[in-house]
Amino acid sequence: MWRRQQALLLRRISPLKSPAAWHASGMGCYYSTEPPEAGGRKAKTAPLQARGMVDRFRLRAKGGDGGNGCISLRRSRSDRQGKPDGGNGGTGGDVILECSRSVWDFSGLQHHTKASRGCNGLSKNQIGTRGSDKIAQVPVGTVIHLVQGEQPSLALNKPSRALDPWDIPDVVEHSPFSSSRIGSKTVKILDSNQFSQQISSKKNAVEHEGQRGNRNHRGKEPYYMTDFVRTEDYEGTIQKVEIDENDQSDYEDEEFWEDDEDELDMEEEVPEEKRDEEEVQYSVAELTKPGQRLIIARGGEGGLGNAYILKEMWLSKTNRQEEMASLSTGQPGTETYLILELKSIADVGLVGLPNAGKSTLLSVLSKARPEIADYAFTTLRPNIGSLTYEDYFSVKVADIPGLIKGAHENRGLGHAFLRHIERTKVLAYVLDLAATLNGRKGVPPWEQLRDLVMELEYYQEGLTKRPSLIVANKIDEEGADAMYEELKKRVQGVPMFPVCAILEEGVPDLRIGLRDLMDASDLQGVDLSKIVVD
Numbered sequence: 350m351w352r353r354q355q356a357l358l359l360r361r362i363s364p365l366k367s368p369a370a371w372h373a374s375g376m377g378c379y380y381s382t383e384p385p386e387a388g389g390r391k392a393k394t395a396p397l398q399a400r401g402m403v404d405r406f407r408l409r410a411k412g413g414d415g416g417n418g419c420i421s422l423r424r425s426r427s428d429r430q431g432k433p434d435g436g437n438g439g440t441g442g443d444v445i446l447e448c449s450r451s452v453w454d455f456s457g458l459q460h461h462t463k464a465s466r467g468c469n470g471l472s473k474n475q476i477g478t479r480g481s482d483k484i485a486q487v488p489v490g491t492v493i494h495l496v497q498g499e500q501p502s503l504a505l506n507k508p509s510r511a512l513d514p515w516d517i518p519d520v521v522e523h524s525p526f527s528s529s530r531i532g533s534k535t536v537k538i539l540d541s542n543q544f545s546q547q548i549s550s551k552k553n554a555v556e557h558e559g560q561r562g563n564r565n566h567r568g569k570e571p572y573y574m575t576d577f578v579r580t581e582d583y584e585g586t587i588q589k590v591e592i593d594e595n596d597q598s599d600y601e602d603e604e605f606w607e608d609d610e611d612e613l614d615m616e617e618e619v620p621e622e623k624r625d626e627e628e629v630q631y632s633v634a635e636l637t638k639p640g641q642r643l644i645i646a647r648g649g650e651g652g653l654g655n656a657y658i659l660k661e662m663w664l665s666k667t668n669r670q671e672e673m674a675s676l677s678t679g680q681p682g683t684e685t686y687l688i689l690e691l692k693s694i695a696d697v698g699l700v701g702l703p704n705a706g707k708s709t710l711l712s713v714l715s716k717a718r719p720e721i722a723d724y725a726f727t728t729l730r731p732n733i734g735s736l737t738y739e740d741y742f743s744v745k746v747a748d749i750p751g752l753i754k755g756a757h758e759n760r761g762l763g764h765a766f767l768r769h770i771e772r773t774k775v776l777a778y779v780l781d782l783a784a785t786l787n788g789r790k791g792v793p794p795w796e797q798l799r800d801l802v803m804e805l806e807y808y809q810e811g812l813t814k815r816p817s818l819i820v821a822n823k824i825d826e827e828g829a830d831a832m833y834e835e836l837k838k839r840v841q842g843v844p845m846f847p848v849c850a851i852l853e854e855g856v857p858d859l860r861i862g863l864r865d866l867m868d869a870s871d872l873q874g875v876d877l878s879k880i881v882v883d
């Protein structure tokens with residue numbers, strides 16, 4: 350027993366051969382290096398960023414179907430024919446996206462999400478319970494692209510009602526035609542049977558409700574978004590997504606739940622970015638504040654009970670049974686197919702090649718504790734820290750995973766992280782002064798800067814025009830001073846700060862520099878023509 354415990358302990362603390370092995374062992378990593386089991390599912394050929402962070406996600410949502418209305422007759426000794434007493438069915442639950450600080454990415458979501466069905470109505474005028482909502486938490490900075498389905502609508506943060514008095518037939522006097530369900534369905538039936546005079550008494554009520562634009566009889570009309578809704582202004586630019594109208598038809602015939610899970614999986618062989626661009630119709634909203642809610646699929650209205658139908662509506666004698674059955678059937682919930690995309694929101698973006706010291710810098714600038722190690726790509730997802738000044742002015746700093754030459758072509762960690770830079774107000778280029786010192790085969794700082802600027806520009810033109818500064822890191826290394834002097838000669842027009850992140854030297858000046866950068870309105874970004882490279 351003791352030996353087993355000792356062995357377990359040894360295994361835990363024994364040093365691994367290399368940082369990469371340590372990483373691959375699962376200690377700082379999300380995937381296993383083990384080959385897939387024989388007969389198991391095909392190994393995923395996911396790009397590295399997909400293993401670390403899921404920042405793009407396909408989601409199909411369906412609101413709960415409405416419960417059926419009840420057809421029931423209450424008989425008594427005095428009333429042998431019986432009175433209709435079937436209650437209405439309950440409304441189906443909604444699928445809601447909730448913006449939350451407690452989640453970082455979309456890894457906790459399911460590709461198929463469905464809210465609960467409303468309960469059926471019962472005899473004795475008992476209405477069915479409303480189906481419970483399905484609430485999926487998404488990180489702050491989630492952009493929602495609609496591929497197919499109804500526009501999402503903003504939801505007020507009110508607890509859902511347990512019981513809706515408007516659904517109780519005998520309690521409230523109101524026009525049955527004010528309901529979208531009744532307003533459309535019943536009127537259609539009556540029209541088709543040429544009994545329009547029968548509804549004339551109700552017409553005023555319909556018009557009245559129509560003017561108010563009410564969708565349902567409960568007066569709980571959601572706010573339907575007609576355009577892109579941004580829930581908080583920021584100065585970053587939004588990448589417009591191309592709309593390919595022709596692609597729409599491909600999806601119209603698809604059955605909602607027939608898709609194989611694999612089809613929705615982000616780890617596919619088809620280049621994900623390319624496919625998304627083809628499919629996405631437009632961006633409809635983004636969630637930027639914790640607590641914001643967006644209804645992406647609505648629950649269907651409950652079917653009507655016969656107590657309601659027979660009291661309020663005229664039914665033709667010939668098709669009575671059919672009409673009754675049709676009205677008492679609950680409406681299906683709406684369906685949507687969305688692509689969620691995460692774009693971090695920060696004031697300052699730390700951009701640099703792998704190992705430049707971005708995470709170290711973030712940890713000394715703020716209270717954030719990102720993973721730091723002397724091997725490339727330690728950071729697999731953006732870390733955000735808060736830098737607070739004495740006057741309580743606060744700046745959010747994002748440490749973006751290391752970029753390399755060719756990142757825009759998906760090299761290294763790829764361009765998945767470049768989109769996080771889009772949403773930062775100012776940029777701090779972290780350059781490694783020691784990359785070529787003491788026999789290291791790195792890239793000189795001015796070339797690092799040129800590569801970074803080019804990568805950002807390749808990804809999105811004009812991205813480097815925003816106010817920027819340079820952090821010349823690792824000034825403590827031997828020969829770094831001379832390198833810094835050379836850097837100053839080769840790069841013009843941008844504020845530069847020599848820093849030793851591990852010893853926190855130069856960090857107070859950098860804090861002031863960042864503040865100035867945030868406040869300044871006339872500062873420009875890095876100009877490629879002002880960088881001298883051999």
Ligand SMILES: Nc1nc2c(ncn2[C@@H]2O[C@H](COP(=O)(O)OP(=O)(O)OP(=O)(O)O)[C@@H](O)[C@H]2O)c(=O)[nH]1
Binds near residue numbers: 707751849
């Ligand atoms: N000598 C010296 N080393 C530093 C300094 N800052 C960071 N380092 C070291 O550089 C290595 C890389 O630091 P990180 O902060 O992980 O670098 P990063 O840019 O976040 O790396 P990625 O996660 O790969 O993008 C670590 O071993 C740090 O200890 C510094 O000012 N001086």
